[in-house]
Amino acid sequence: DAGVIQSPRHEVTEMGQEVTLRCKPISGHDYLFWYRQTMMRGLELLIYFNNNVPIDDSGMPEDRFSAKMPNASFSTLKIQPSEPRDSAVYFCASSTGQGALGAFFGQGTRLTVV
Amino acid sequence: SQKIEQNSEALNIQEGKTATLTCNYTNYSPAYLQWYRQDPGRGPVFLLLIRENEKEKRKERLKVTFDTTLKQSLFHITASQPADSATYLCALDLTGGGNKLTFGTGTQLKVEL
Numbered sequence: 001d002a003g004v005i006q007s008p009r010h011e012v013t014e015m016g017q018e019v020t021l022r023c024k025p026i027s028g029h030d031y032l033f034w035y036r037q038t039m040m041r042g043l044e045l046l047i048y049f050n051n052n053v054p055i056d057d058s059g060m061p062e063d064r065f066s067a068k069m070p071n072a073s074f075s076t077l078k079i080q081p082s083e084p085r086d087s088a089v090y091f092c093a094s095s096t097g098q099g100a101l102g103a104f105f106g107q108g109t110r111l112t113v114v
Numbered sequence: 115s116q117k118i119e120q121n122s123e124a125l126n127i128q129e130g131k132t133a134t135l136t137c138n139y140t141n142y143s144p145a146y147l148q149w150y151r152q153d154p155g156r157g158p159v160f161l162l163l164i165r166e167n168e169k170e171k172r173k174e175r176l177k178v179t180f181d182t183t184l185k186q187s188l189f190h191i192t193a194s195q196p197a198d199s200a201t202y203l204c205a206l207d208l209t210g211g212g213n214k215l216t217f218g219t220g221t222q223l224k225v226e227l
Contacts, residue, residue: 098211
C-alpha cells in the first residue's frame with residue numbers, strides 16, 4: 001500500500017477563496033482523521049470519521065470548515081471562505097481503530113492563505 | 115485546564131548516548147499514550163504505544179515508561195545515532211481506541227557526531 005495520500009502538497013490561495021484538500025486513506029482502515037499543525041498550537045484533531053460517518057467534529061474551528069467522506073477511499077476538507085489564519089499544514093491520517101497500531105499520517109498539505 | 119507538556123527546548127546529545135524525552139500531562143486520564151516521530155516536511159510516524167496498566171515498553175533501541183501517578187511518560191533512545199534526529203511527539207489516547215489523540219507540541223532531538 002502506498003500509505004495515506006494527500007493532495008495537493010502545497011496550496012497558496014487568496015483570502016476569501018475556497019480551498020479543498022483531499023485524502024485517500026489506507027485501504028482497510030475504518031477510521032480517518034483530519035489534523036491541523038501550526039507552530040503556535042501544535043497538532044490538533046479537527047474531525048474524525050468511522051466507516052465514512054463523522055463521529056466527532058468538535059475540533060473544527062468554525063462553520064467555514066467542512067469535511068466529507070463520500071466513500072471508504074476518499075475524504076475532503078473544505079475551507080470556504082479561507083482566511084490568512086487558516087495557514088497551516090493539514091494532515092490526514094487513517095487507522096484500523098485498534099489503538100495498539102497507531103495512526104498512519106499522510107505527507108500533509110501546506111496551506112498558505114495570502 | 116488540560117495540558118500536555120514536552121520539553122520546548124531542543125535536546126542536543128552526542129552519538130552513542132541515551133536520549134531521554136519527557137511528556138507531562140495534567141487533567142487527563144489517558145487509557146493509552148503513544149509516541150510519534152516527525153521529520154521536517156513529513157507526517158508523524160507511529161513508534162510505540164503504552165497502556166495505562168503498563169509501566170514500561172521496549173522496541174529495539176526505544177523504551178517508554180508511563181507513570182499514571184506522576185502523570186508522566188519518559189521516552190528513551192539508547193545508543194543514539196544522527197539518524198534519530200527528529201521531533202518526537204507524545205499523544206494521549208483518552209478512549210483506548212486510538213481515535214481521539216491529543217498531541218503534545220513535541221521535542222526536537224538532535225544527535226551530534
